[in-house]
Structure formats: C-alpha cells, structure tokens
Amino acid sequence: GKHRSVEQEKILLDFMKENNDIACGFTKGDKVDILRKWRELTTSLNAAGPPCKTMDGWKKAWTDWNDVIMSKMTNNRR
Numbered sequence: 001g002k003h004r005s006v007e008q009e010k011i012l013l014d015f016m017k018e019n020n021d022i023a024c025g026f027t028k029g030d031k032v033d034i035l036r037k038w039r040e041l042t043t044s045l046n047a048a049g050p051p052c053k054t055m056d057g058w059k060k061a062w063t064d065w066n067d068v069i070m071s072k073m074t075n076n077r078r
Helices: 006-018 020-024 031-047 055-077
Strands: none
Touching: 006 020, 006 031, 006 055, 020 031, 031 055
16 A cells, blocks of 8 residues: 655655754754654644554654665665
8 A cells, every 4th residue: 555645755755854863863862852843743744644654653654765765876876
C-alpha cells in the first residue's frame, strides 16, 4: 500500500528542510522541543491523510523514505 499521500510528502519534506538536524537524525538540544515538533508534524500529516500514523510511525516512514532517497542519490553519482 501507499505509505503517504503527495500532500503528506510535501508536508514532510518542508518540515525536514526547516529542521535539518531532525532530518539527519542529529538531534542535539532540547528533547522536549524536538518531541513537540514531531507531535505538530504528526498532527499536520494525519490531517492531510489518509494514511494516518502515530508519531513513531511517521518517524519510521521518514527513516525508510530517507534511506531510499539517499541510496538513489548515491546510485546517480556513479
């Protein structure tokens, strides 16, 4: 099945552009602030659903998607 809609992809990408540390998984700093940002993102993503996921579900979706994007970029450089 589809893991996210086009609208959700846009929301996710815009969020990660603004929050580069979260996008890269380097979250130094205020854990409470980072959690708050993830909660807000989850609310926005689910409002644009279906699909709807938990915060952990969206974190996993981002990680999986990010791995695919990175491997494509690496393959394109060859």
